[in-house]
Amino acid sequence: MLLQREAEFIALHAAQHERVLHYILRRVGDMEVARELAADVFRIAWQKSGNEPTTEVGWLFAVARNVIGNEYRGRRRRRELILKLAEGVRAAAEPGGDDVEAAVAETLGKLRPRDREILMLHFWDKLSTAEIAASLGCTENSVAVRLHRAKHAFAVAMPARLTAGYTEKAGGHSHGQD
Numbered sequence: 001m002l003l004q005r006e007a008e009f010i011a012l013h014a015a016q017h018e019r020v021l022h023y024i025l026r027r028v029g030d031m032e033v034a035r036e037l038a039a040d041v042f043r044i045a046w047q048k049s050g051n052e053p054t055t056e057v058g059w060l061f062a063v064a065r066n067v068i069g070n071e072y073r074g075r076r077r078r079r080e081l082i083l084k085l086a087e088g089v090r091a092a093a094e095p096g097g098d099d100v101e102a103a104v105a106e107t108l109g110k111l112r113p114r115d116r117e118i119l120m121l122h123f124w125d126k127l128s129t130a131e132i133a134a135s136l137g138c139t140e141n142s143v144a145v146r147l148h149r150a151k152h153a154f155a156v157a158m159p160a161r162l163t164a165g166y167t168e169k170a171g172g173h174s175h176g177q178d
Helices: 002-028 031-048 057-092 100-110 113-124 129-136 140-157
Strands: none
Touching: 002 031, 002 057, 031 057, 057 100, 057 113, 100 140, 113 129, 113 140, 129 140
């Protein structure tokens, strides 16, 4: 039964992948993102198919539409995080920094994934320390330490001209062992 299901799914993928990919590409405008999202569509189709893979193209496009919606929401939340972090930097920085948002986005990209993740959970998803601890499967104390270190890493990675005074205002200082 599983071999037949796999064969039918492979046939569905071969027949519809290009259509789904181009549908997504027209909406997101980035081939790499479109490939990722198309892979998500077919992963979902495989997971949802149970014993009978769906052959309905309309259903695949509905899944694609939902996956694209999730991508748009993720993009919006990333922009909101960048703006929130930029506000913190702006409050500490000298006025006149037109490139603060770009610097924040670039700085986030430089951080270790675990630092970026905890900052996003805190600022973007607005989770409390207890909620972050439950999400990550660790203690609240561990979250507090990781969050403090991530904020410090962010402040250190930001261009110095934008963070002059930020680490002092945020109570951050170099320990030499992060």
